[in-house]
Amino acid sequence: MDFQLPDDLFLTSLSPTDSATPIRLEQRIVEAFGSRAFVACSSLDVDEYERLGHCEQYLLDSPHPIAVVHWGGEDNDRLFSSYEQALWRIR
Numbered sequence: 001m002d003f004q005l006p007d008d009l010f011l012t013s014l015s016p017t018d019s020a021t022p023i024r025l026e027q028r029i030v031e032a033f034g035s036r037a038f039v040a041c042s043s044l045d046v047d048e049y050e051r052l053g054h055c056e057q058y059l060l061d062s063p064h065p066i067a068v069v070h071w072g073g074e075d076n077d078r079l080f081s082s083y084e085q086a087l088w089r090i091r
Helices: 009-014 018-033 046-051
Strands: 057-059 066-071 079-085 088-090
Touching: 046 057
Parallel strands: none
Antiparallel strands: 057 088, 066 079
């Protein structure tokens, strides 16, 4: 007999905690984009992947991206820009 976990096991077990936020977000993205590929990966450096010519990335205007600028310190005296929250299209 095969045992299969319910699809919503983690979502119902963790809701409404912050721990369930990534699960809810993934679920909403899959609902919005249907059968298109969705990959959650914490170790892929998309900027490097783009520099190598393997993809193109585009910052989407909606939802509004939240940009952050920080100083590199005395050893690296320049400003660095990044996004605290943003949605990208990667092709």
